[in-house]
Amino acid sequence: MRIDVNAFLGAYPYRRVPGTSPDGLLQAMARAGIDEAWVSHLPSLFWRQPMEGNAWLYATAAREPRLKPVPALHPGLSGWEGALGEAADRAAPAGRCDPLYYGLDPAGPEMRVLAAACGAAHLPLMMAVRLEDGRQRHPNDRAAELPAAAVRALIRSDEDLRLLITHADRGFIEEVHFGSTPEEAARLWWDVSWIWGAPEDHLETLLGTIGIDRFVFGTGQPLRIPEASVAKVDLLDLAPAPRAAIDSENTRGGLLR
Amino acid sequence: MDGGMLEACLEAAGVERLLWGTDLTMDTGWAKLRYLERLLSPRDLELVQWRNAARIFPRGAFPAD
Numbered sequence: 001m002r003i004d005v006n007a008f009l010g011a012y013p014y015r016r017v018p019g020t021s022p023d024g025l026l027q028a029m030a031r032a033g034i035d036e037a038w039v040s041h042l043p044s045l046f047w048r049q050p051m052e053g054n055a056w057l058y059a060t061a062a063r064e065p066r067l068k069p070v071p072a073l074h075p076g077l078s079g080w081e082g083a084l085g086e087a088a089d090r091a092a093p094a095g096r097c098d099p100l101y102y103g104l105d106p107a108g109p110e111m112r113v114l115a116a117a118c119g120a121a122h123l124p125l126m127m128a129v130r131l132e133d134g135r136q137r138h139p140n141d142r143a144a145e146l147p148a149a150a151v152r153a154l155i156r157s158d159e160d161l162r163l164l165i166t167h168a169d170r171g172f173i174e175e176v177h178f179g180s181t182p183e184e185a186a187r188l189w190w191d192v193s194w195i196w197g198a199p200e201d202h203l204e205t206l207l208g209t210i211g212i213d214r215f216v217f218g219t220g221q222p223l224r225i226p227e228a229s230v231a232k233v234d235l236l237d238l239a240p241a242p243r244a245a246i247d248s249e250n251t252r253g254g255l256l257r
Numbered sequence: 258m259d260g261g262m263l264e265a266c267l268e269a270a271g272v273e274r275l276l277w278g279t280d281l282t283m284d285t286g287w288a289k290l291r292y293l294e295r296l297l298s299p300r301d302l303e304l305v306q307w308r309n310a311a312r313i314f315p316r317g318a319f320p321a322d
Contacts, residue, residue: 031295133259199283224260225263225288225292230288231284232284
């Protein structure tokens with residue numbers, strides 16, 4: 001069983017990306033041996049009202065049991081409490097908020113209110129550090145990357161909040177993890193999509209220093225090819241139990257409870 | 258490795274001008290070969306895997322020469 005917690009549906013505004021349709025994503029999942037994907041609606045990340053993409057996302061996921069919807073939550077706009085309630089009612093595995101894309105202070109008052117509400121609703125909150133390598137971004141794609149300090153501030157702001165951070169590299173993860181208390185760090189999960197693999201193998205280092213429990217399988221597909229995350233974990237040559245922990249069990253035990 | 262990048266390389270340069278390399282990140286290098294398996298015929302995949310390199314490097318550059 002392999003769960004990709006970090007996948008997208010829909011067109012990307014800054015370059016041509018193949019495989020953004022539901023069928024395209026399902027084909028890529030089959031190719032890469034991925035059984036289930038948590039999907040976000042990519043176009044609405046850039047909309048002024050990102051929550052308007054949630055209806056399509058729910059309808060699409062309802063037609064395909066391998067896709068689980070991760071709706072957008074914008075705490076600076078009216079209606080976000082309703083969107084959060086709908087996410088819980090529809091058993092969404094997480095909600096997502098990308099404050100720098102939304103023009104919000106990533107550790108500001110709106111985000112802290114959202115953090116508390118997600119904690120109270122027992123809904124993990126997903127945030128991406130970035131979507132693309134800075135060297136390849138479109139000149140008009142100027143949203144800043146999520147700062148590590150903001151993640152630390154948010155996890156500290158509410159004792160029930162669980163955060164799933166995607167597209168983070170080793171330096172970011174270490175800065176947050178070792179800057180947090182053990183109790184705070186135990187409510188953070190990191191997807192493996194942006195962590196270097198062999199031979200320098202930042203992932204192997206992090207599994208040893210931070211612990212395997214904190215890491216979940218994610219790809220960032222279709223913006224990134226899913227084979228990269230699969231190959232990265234394959235090259236660790238893990239025993240079945242730790243391999244299953246990354247592929248699905250940490251997700252099921254930590255984020256889906 | 259960004260989605261669409263390999264398709265764009267094949268379109269722009271052609272399969273006979275692509276060589277496999279890793280830049281010392283084995284996971285992304287390996288992932289590209291896995292991805293190319295679905296884009297290319299077995300013969301064209303071999304071009305990227307080794308035949309193009311064997312063609313352009315001097316005889317004796319590889320142990321199998």
